[in-house]
Amino acid sequence: MPKIESVDLFYVSMPVVEDISDGSQDALLFRVAAGGTVGWGEAEASPLPSIASWVAPMSHGFCHPIMTSVLGESINSPEDIARIAARVKRRSLDILQTDHTLSGLDEALWDLLGRMRGEPVWKMLGYRKSWPKTPYASQLFGETAQETYQKAKQVADAGYRATKFGWSNFGLGTPKQDADHLMAAREGIGKDGILLVDAGCVFDADVERAAKRLPALKAARATWYEEPLDRDALGEYKALSKRTPKVALAGGEGCYTFQMAKQMMDFAGVGFIQIDAGRIGGITPAKQAADYAKAKGVTFVNHTFTSHLQLSASLQPYAGLREHEICEYPVELKAVAMAITRNTIARDKNGQVSAPDAPGLGMEIDVDALRPYLVDVSIKVGGKALYETPKLRA
Amino acid sequence: MPKIESVDLFYVSMPVVEDISDGSQDALLFRVAAGGTVGWGEAEASPLPSIASWVAPMSHGFCHPIMTSVLGESINSPEDIARIAARVKRRSLDILQTDHTLSGLDEALWDLLGRMRGEPVWKMLGYRKSWPKTPYASQLFGETAQETYQKAKQVADAGYRATKFGWSNFGLGTPKQDADHLMAAREGIGKDGILLVDAGCVFDADVERAAKRLPALKAARATWYEEPLDRDALGEYKALSKRTPKVALAGGEGCYTFQMAKQMMDFAGVGFIQIDAGRIGGITPAKQAADYAKAKGVTFVNHTFTSHLQLSASLQPYAGLREHEICEYPVELKAVAMAITRNTIARDKNGQVSAPDAPGLGMEIDVDALRPYLVDVSIKVGGKALYETPKLRA
Numbered sequence: 001m002p003k004i005e006s007v008d009l010f011y012v013s014m015p016v017v018e019d020i021s022d023g024s025q026d027a028l029l030f031r032v033a034a035g036g037t038v039g040w041g042e043a044e045a046s047p048l049p050s051i052a053s054w055v056a057p058m059s060h061g062f063c064h065p066i067m068t069s070v071l072g073e074s075i076n077s078p079e080d081i082a083r084i085a086a087r088v089k090r091r092s093l094d095i096l097q098t099d100h101t102l103s104g105l106d107e108a109l110w111d112l113l114g115r116m117r118g119e120p121v122w123k124m125l126g127y128r129k130s131w132p133k134t135p136y137a138s139q140l141f142g143e144t145a146q147e148t149y150q151k152a153k154q155v156a157d158a159g160y161r162a163t164k165f166g167w168s169n170f171g172l173g174t175p176k177q178d179a180d181h182l183m184a185a186r187e188g189i190g191k192d193g194i195l196l197v198d199a200g201c202v203f204d205a206d207v208e209r210a211a212k213r214l215p216a217l218k219a220a221r222a223t224w225y226e227e228p229l230d231r232d233a234l235g236e237y238k239a240l241s242k243r244t245p246k247v248a249l250a251g252g253e254g255c256y257t258f259q260m261a262k263q264m265m266d267f268a269g270v271g272f273i274q275i276d277a278g279r280i281g282g283i284t285p286a287k288q289a290a291d292y293a294k295a296k297g298v299t300f301v302n303h304t305f306t307s308h309l310q311l312s313a314s315l316q317p318y319a320g321l322r323e324h325e326i327c328e329y330p331v332e333l334k335a336v337a338m339a340i341t342r343n344t345i346a347r348d349k350n351g352q353v354s355a356p357d358a359p360g361l362g363m364e365i366d367v368d369a370l371r372p373y374l375v376d377v378s379i380k381v382g383g384k385a386l387y388e389t390p391k392l393r394a
Numbered sequence: 395m396p397k398i399e400s401v402d403l404f405y406v407s408m409p410v411v412e413d414i415s416d417g418s419q420d421a422l423l424f425r426v427a428a429g430g431t432v433g434w435g436e437a438e439a440s441p442l443p444s445i446a447s448w449v450a451p452m453s454h455g456f457c458h459p460i461m462t463s464v465l466g467e468s469i470n471s472p473e474d475i476a477r478i479a480a481r482v483k484r485r486s487l488d489i490l491q492t493d494h495t496l497s498g499l500d501e502a503l504w505d506l507l508g509r510m511r512g513e514p515v516w517k518m519l520g521y522r523k524s525w526p527k528t529p530y531a532s533q534l535f536g537e538t539a540q541e542t543y544q545k546a547k548q549v550a551d552a553g554y555r556a557t558k559f560g561w562s563n564f565g566l567g568t569p570k571q572d573a574d575h576l577m578a579a580r581e582g583i584g585k586d587g588i589l590l591v592d593a594g595c596v597f598d599a600d601v602e603r604a605a606k607r608l609p610a611l612k613a614a615r616a617t618w619y620e621e622p623l624d625r626d627a628l629g630e631y632k633a634l635s636k637r638t639p640k641v642a643l644a645g646g647e648g649c650y651t652f653q654m655a656k657q658m659m660d661f662a663g664v665g666f667i668q669i670d671a672g673r674i675g676g677i678t679p680a681k682q683a684a685d686y687a688k689a690k691g692v693t694f695v696n697h698t699f700t701s702h703l704q705l706s707a708s709l710q711p712y713a714g715l716r717e718h719e720i721c722e723y724p725v726e727l728k729a730v731a732m733a734i735t736r737n738t739i740a741r742d743k744n745g746q747v748s749a750p751d752a753p754g755l756g757m758e759i760d761v762d763a764l765r766p767y768l769v770d771v772s773i774k775v776g777g778k779a780l781y782e783t784p785k786l787r788a
Contacts, residue, residue, distance in 0.1 A: 013451070021455045023488075046457050046489040048775065052446035053491075057407070057769075061415045063440050094417075095440040096650060097447075097491040205653075232653035235660055256490060259599075259626035266629055267661055375451075380772040381442065 001074040002035025002116070004084075007067065007105065008390040009054055011047040012373040014336050021140075021167055021200075023305030024330065024337035026375075029365075030104040031393075032112050034075050038394070039112025040365045042310045042340070043104030044278030045097070050104070051377060053097040055386040064091040066101055076116075078124055078284075081109045085284055099256040099281045106282020107313045107361070114360030120316075122355050125287050127320025132352035135329030136162035136196055141170050145184040152188020159351050162326060163189050166198025166226070171213070179216035186220040194326070196250070198226040205233040211243045218245035223326075224272050226250040234267040241269030250274055253303040258285035258292075265298050274328070276303035277313040286317035293324070300324045307337040308344045309363045315345070315355035327353060339369040367392045395468040396429025396510070398478075401461065401499065402784040403448055405441040406767040408730050415534075415561055415594075417699030418724065418731035420769075423759075424498040425787075426506050428469050432788070433506025434759045436704045436734070437498030438672030439491070444498070445771060447491040449780040458485040460495055470510075472518055472678075475503045479678055493650040493675045500676020501707045501755070508754030514710075516749050519681050521714025526746035529723030530556035530590055535564050539578040546582025553745050556720060557583050560592025560620070565607070573610035580614040588720070590644070592620040599627040605637045612639035617720075618666050620644040628662040635663030644668055647697040652679035652686075659692050668722070670697035671707040680711035687718070694718045701731040702738045703757045709739070709749035721747060733763040761786045 013026035028047040032039045043050055054066050069087045074080060085106055092098040110121045122130050137160040142148035148165065155163045165185050170178055186195055197217060203210040210228035217225050225247045229236050231254040241249050248271030255261040256279050264270050273293050277286040293300040300321060302314035311330060318324050329347075330337070338344075342364040345353050356362025371392055379387040407420035422441040426433045437444055448460050463481045468474060479500055486492040504515045516524050531554045536542035542559065549557045559579050564572055580589055591611060597604040604622035611619050619641045623630050625648035635643050642665030649655040650673050658664050667687050671680040687694040694715060696708035705724060712718050723741075724731070732738075736758040739747050750756025765786055773781040 017452050017454065019452065019455050019458075023454050023457075026451075026453050044488075046447065046450050046453050046491075048450035048773070048780075049443045049446040049489055049491045052443040053440065056440050056442035057420075058411050058413065059420050059440050060411065060417050061413050064413075093648075095443055095491075096494045097440075097443045097489075100490045230653065232651055232657070234653075234657055254487075257626055259624065259628075263626070263628055263657070263661070267657070376774075376776055378772070378774040379442070380770075382770055386442075 001076045003072055003074050004032060004034045004070055006033045007070055009051055010392060011051065011375040011377055011389070012336050012370055013375050014334050014373070022334065024307065024334045027306055027337060027340065028104055029340070030108040032108040034112060035116065037112055037116045039108045039115060039360060040309065041104045041107025041111060041313065042278055042307060043100055044276050044306060044310060045100035045103065048377070049097045050101040051387055052379065053092070053095050053101045055379060056095065057381055062091065062093040063095055066092050066098060070105065075109060075113065078113065081106060081113065082284055084109065085281065100279055103278045103280065103282045106284055107277060110283045111360035118359050120355065120357055120359065121283060121361055122316045122319035125316060130319040130355040130357060131322045132348065132350065132354045133315065133327035134162055134325050135327045135347065135353050136160065136164050136194065137331045138164040138166070138328060141165050141168035141181050143168070145180040148181045149184035149188040152185045156189045156193055161351060162194035162196065164196035164198055167200045171199050171202030175212040175216065178213050182216045182220035182222065195220060195222050196224050196226065197222045199228040201227050201230055203228050205230050205236045207236050207239045210240050214243060214245050214247055217247045222247055224248045224250035234263060237268035237270065248272060255280050257281060258288040261289040262292055265292060265296050270298060272299045272301050274301045274303040275317065276305065277317060278306070278310050283313055283316050286314070290318040290321060294321060301326050302328050304328045304330055306330065307333065307340040309340050309361065311345050312355060312361040312363050319355040329353060336373040339366060339373060342366045365394065367394050395470045397466055397468050398426060398428045398464055400427045401464055403445055404786060405445065405769040405771055405783070406730050406764055407769050408728050408767070416728065418701065418728045421700055421731060421734065422498055423734070424502040426502040428506060429510065431506055431510045433502045433509060433754060434703060435498045435501025435505060435707065436672055436701060437494055438670050438700060438704060439494035439497065442771070443491045444495040445781055446773065447486070447489050447495045449773060450489065451775055456485065456487040457489055460486050460492060464499065469503060469507065472507070475500060475507065476678055478503065479675065494673055497672045497674065497676045500678055501671060504677045505754035512753050514749065514751055514753065515677060515755055516710045516713035519710060524713040524749040524751060525716045526742065526744065526748045527709065527721035528556055528719050529721045529741065529747050530554065530558050530588065531725045532558040532560070532722060535559045535562035535575050537562070539574040542575045543578035543582040546579045550583045550587055555745060556588035556590065558590035558592055561594045565593055565596030569606040569610065572607050576610045576614035576616065589614060589616050590618050590620065591616045593622040595621050595624055597622050599624050599630045601630050601633045604634050608637060608639050608641055611641045616641055618642045618644035628657060631662035631664065642666060649674050651675060652682040655683040656686055659686060659690050664692060666693045666695050668695045668697040669711065670699065671711060672700070672704050677707055677710050680708070684712040684715060688715060695720050696722050698722045698724055700724065701727065701734040703734050703755065705739050706750060706755040706757050713749040723747060730767040733760060733767060736760045759788065761788050
């Protein structure tokens with residue numbers, strides 16, 4: 001049975017990282033090799049702390065460096081991936097960074113296994129078909145309502161049926177100002193467009209302030225109201241979900257375990273659960289969340305903030321759920337994120353996107369394009385080199 | 395107004411760390427200086443990932459290196475500590491390791507502020523008195539029931555009114571085997587002893603297997619049944635809490651935000667909430683958890699796994715809650731943990747312990763004793779040294 005021979009972590013970055021909400025400015029990639037096959041994954045994590053968790057000297061029996069739970073393990077089936085993840089989670093239980101790091105590893109293991117078997121990941125997850133999804137273009141609210149209108153119109157003109165507006169000044173001014181932006185967005189996308197709103201946790205845990213925006217959200221026919229509150233304020237989300245007029249809540253991008261996603265669905269009253277495979281611990285717990293969402297009548301949506309490699313990984317867990325149709329689609333990626341893959345997941349003639357019908361994650365890593373973005377990292381503890389950026393190879 | 399001039403992180407460790415559940419084998423210490431005063435804190439975290447989170451290059455607007463939210467900030471009141479913590483949490487939201495790192499910083503800021511004012515931390519938290527707590531000695535179950543009996547007897551003979559047994563083979567064999575250990579423990583500590591049981595998450599999310607131990611726990615008069623299930627399996631905890639015979643559940647040591655502790659109390663049906671100030675984000679959120687526990691009729695208990703500096707920090711949040719009387723007390727600390735402080739929090743003539751009536755955390759750091767344990771760390775990114783172990787000074 002093939003054994004995991006090597007795992008290499010690569011930190012790639014734009015030369016200059018800007019202080020903006022654009023998660024595509026750097027990336028942490030995992031290259032796993034076993035039995036002559038190579039798989040790739042990406043952690044949606046701060047690269048340096050995740051590299052540190054990979055090599056950190058043991059603190060005690062539940063605080064092992066993650067790599068020691070992985071190297072040399074046999075890998076031949078999805079059960080092996082689950083076994084390795086359970087081993088990592090138990091032996092590195094008290095390293096908080098663990099699940100973010102595990103996410104990139106789990107994705108790479110699924111990619112590897114799919115390539116060994118010549119099967120797409122979604123097929124190994126038990127789906128018979130990869131259904132097309134309706135991508136939404138994500139953007140910031142304009143500075144003025146007029147600017148929001150123009151942004152909305154542009155995206156609709158570019159052929160997107162769904163648009164998400166978020167952040168900027170939403171929630172920072174009066175409910176009336178927010179209402180103006182919401183109506184401008186609706187006018188810009190037209191009456192049939194799908195309008196999504198992301199409040200970026202702006203109301204902390206204040207249900208009253210968050211609720212003041214419900215009438216305008218309803219009037220603008222927003223499909224969801226995303227993260228109005230702090231990510232872990234479950235009881236407050238639940239209270240908000242019961243307020244009228246009713247607008248479906250969306251959240252979950254911060255979940256880094258299946259149980260956290262389950263709690264959002266059990267206790268927070270969300271109508272949409274947004275899961276990033278690069279954060280929740282990989283494709284394995286993301287699929288658990290999709291199964292649970294389906295059973296519970298909650299709609300699953302990917303959260304994707306970075307490359308097309310990550311987009312493929314985040315599409316796999318719900319590729320076969322036909323009715324769970326909305327998809328977050330990265331539109332304005334930085335050059336480093338585009339350099340990761342040779343191919344992309346493009347919109348089809350209907351403007352929709354699907355998880356690739358190709359082995360593993362179906363993405364081809366472009367090591368030559370990536371090389372200029374590779375960050376040189378060196379970590380020494382007690383004079384011993386624990387991590388040196390490895391050579392980038394296919 | 396004094397400004398934070400420097401924050402130094404020190405990683406100290408035993409020369410050899412063993413693969414056992416003993417959290418006192420290494421430590422991450424924070425030294426904060428402002429306006430001529432110095433405060434110390436400790437993060438109950440894997441040191442290397444936390445150091446990395448402190449200096450990690452920015453990934454995007456919600457992924458800043460933690461230090462950039464701290465250095466140069468003014469510090470004159472508890473509100474300043476809350477403001478700095480909020481700034482860290484927002485600007486480093488997407489670094490998973492953040493709250494563990496913040497814990498050591500928050501403790502150091504409280505210590506600093508107390509020393510600036512000449513007041514104990516518990517007084518600044520609004521308590522008028524630091525009530526004595528009943529410490530429990532924590533140990534592993536014996537290999538045989540006879541060995542468990544002897545361990546229990548030894549601790550009772552050493553004057554401890556309360557004893558906790560955990561881990562080892564508990565839950566791994568039959569309910570009958572566990573029952574034998576529980577009855578042996580009860581016999582060893584005598585009829586008036588307080589018996590606490592820690593299952594170490596051994597039953598994953600399996601309520602049925604966890605429930606099979608309830609009759610023996612009841613028969614042995616266990617005060618609590620700690621972490622029978624996975625830390626985030628809130629719904630399963632709740633289901634277990636309703637099973638008969640009723641035994642109070644304890645949990646919470648894994649919480650790294652106030653909201654997580656609140657969720658344990660709201661949704662998991664725990665009777666005891668165990669909070670480690672070195673993990674939950676420091677004394678500030680630990681005090682919030684203590685307030686919430688008091689209001690909710692849940693008993694607050696510290697979780698302390700390491701030094702007397704950490705013990706002081708974890709006692710502060712509930713020092714003034716007279717009825718919340720049980721206290722986890724580290725009994726067999728490794729030399730590095732003992733080297734951290736010149737003084738200790740010793741048992742009084744009644745065998746009880748209290749948060750010190752002295753400025754700040756009331757502990758004196760022994761830099762000379764610590765020096766031999768200092769770990770030399772170097773982190774370079776893109777050829778630039780982001781972290782080099784600083785000189786250890788008082």
